[in-house]
Every structure is written in C-alpha cells, then in structure tokens.
Amino acid sequence: MALTVVVTGVGTTDGGEGRARGRAAWGSWLTRSRSAPADLATDPDVLTAATGTVLVLAPAAELGAARVAAATVAAVRPDVRVRVEAPPVPVAALVRALELVPGSAEAAGTVHRAVHDALERCVRAAWLPSVTRLERPAPTLRQHLASWVARGAGFLAVDGDPGWVARLPDTSHVPDRRLPRVGPNAAGESWEAHAFGELPEEALASLFQMGLSSRPTRRPGFGDGARAWGSAKAIDVVLAPAGLAASGLRRLGSPAGVCPACEEPVWGSHCPFCRVVARSASQVLGGAA
Secondary structure (H helix, E strand, O other), X not given: OEEEEEEEEEOOOHHHOOOOEEEEOOEEEXXXXXXXXXXXXXXXXXXXXXXXXXXXXXXXXXXXXXXXXXXXXXXXXXXXXXXXXXXXXXXXXXXXXXXXXXXXXXXXXXXXXXXXXXXXXXXXXXXXXXXXXXXXXXXXXXXXXXXXXXXXXXXXXXXXXXXXXXXXXXXXXXXXXXXXXXXXXXXXXXEEEEEOOOOOHHHHHHHHHHOOOOOOEEOOXXXXXXXXXXXXXXXXXEEEEOOOHHHOHHHHOOOOEEOOOOOOEEOOOEOOOOOOEOEEHXXXXXXXX
C-alpha cells in the first residue's frame, strides 16, 4: 500500500504559488494551506484505494491544524494508518526533506526515517529585511536597533544549535559559521541549496562564505515566513550535502527491528504508524536494503 505525505501550514499566496506535489516509488506527497485543513480528506491522493498510510507533517506552530487534517482523514478513511508530526522547522524544510528521500525507499517506515534523517543533515536559513520579530535564532540588541534605523541589505539568520544572525553585508568570516556546522555530513564537503524566493547578492555572498558550492536553485515560497521567521518577506534557504538524495538507504543505517503488524522496518522502539513495539533486529531480513 502506498504512503501519502501531507505538509500543512502553507500560507495564502497569490496565484496558488507555493502549492506543490510530488510522486515517488513509495507514493506521493503534497502541500496544503493552513486555512482549510479539513479539505485534506477530499484530496484524490488520500481517497485513492492505493493509499494505505498518511503522514501529516507541519511546522510546530501548525500542530492544531495538522491534527484537524489528520482527524478528517481518519473519519473518511478509517482503513488507513494516520500519523501527525510537527517538527520546529518551516514548510520549505519539510518539503525539501521529502525531496531528499532516497529513490529506493519503498516502505512507509523507511520514508519516515529518511525524512527525519534529511531534517537532521540539512541546514536551515533565511534572508530577512528585519529581525524585530525574529525569535529563533535570537538577534542581538544591536541587530534589533539596526532593523529600526537602517535596514540596508537585511539579515541572514541560520537556525541550529546554536543558530546565529548576521547583518548584511557580512564580512566577519567567523570560522564556526562554516559548513558543515551541525550533524554528520556523510556526503562530503560539497553543499547545495534551494532558495524559496529571490535572494539579494549580499545574502548569496554570505552563503558562499559559509561554504555553499554553487548558486541556489530558486523556487516559489510557501507563504509561512511570518510564523517561521517573524517576517512575511522572509526567504527560506535549505542547504543540504550534495548527493544526499542519491546516497541511497545506506545513510540511514540498519533498522532496530520490524513492526509485527505491518511488517515494515522500524528505526525506533515502536512503529511510528502502528504504534506497536517492534520485533528485534535479528528478525529483520534485508530491511535496510
């Protein structure tokens, strides 16, 4: 049975910009507006008999709407497994994580693990005209004041632990800000990026200073900048190790076991969809291949 992944939390944008769909060997994914979460139950990809599992992903601030969407799906399709998750990341990061799932993934459990793996390996950033409403990462008092009195080229904010904010143009050349900053980088030192909007040259220069290998791929935004970064004019940037999607399932490591209900590989103690304790890894035959 196929998996359908739904990313909710897309803002209202002109001309439907920001709505996206994709298909893969494991099923399909799509984005939905935050304004009508219950409409998800009427989506063709959800209603098709081929869909046996639905994963609803949303930024943390959109958890309530995501639960409404999942509840309506469960009411219309009581035969499918439904799970809701709300990582503290923007819509663009969730969409990019789905795009980076290895093409050889087939089981819903494998896709679930691959999405979280991509979120761990990617670096999230944004260009902002102002940081007066930015909460994470926290700007300095001087940067707050600069937002009020002299906008200039704006700011680059990079999420992480710790994250940081730089006023542009940035000529600080801080070594700790170079890529890779967070998590393992099994794909090597080369990084690529997708920018969800038109970045100013000062922001591009700062990204190259961090270690970006080539100009970002430009694509439409998802209209959630105000909630994600405190500015409706924020432009998301998602940086990923080059070749991450092509690295195959070996990057995920071996599953911890297998779900006794759906017989799919599980990387934790419980199946994320069936919510039952996984069998031991010794009973998994080629589940990571």
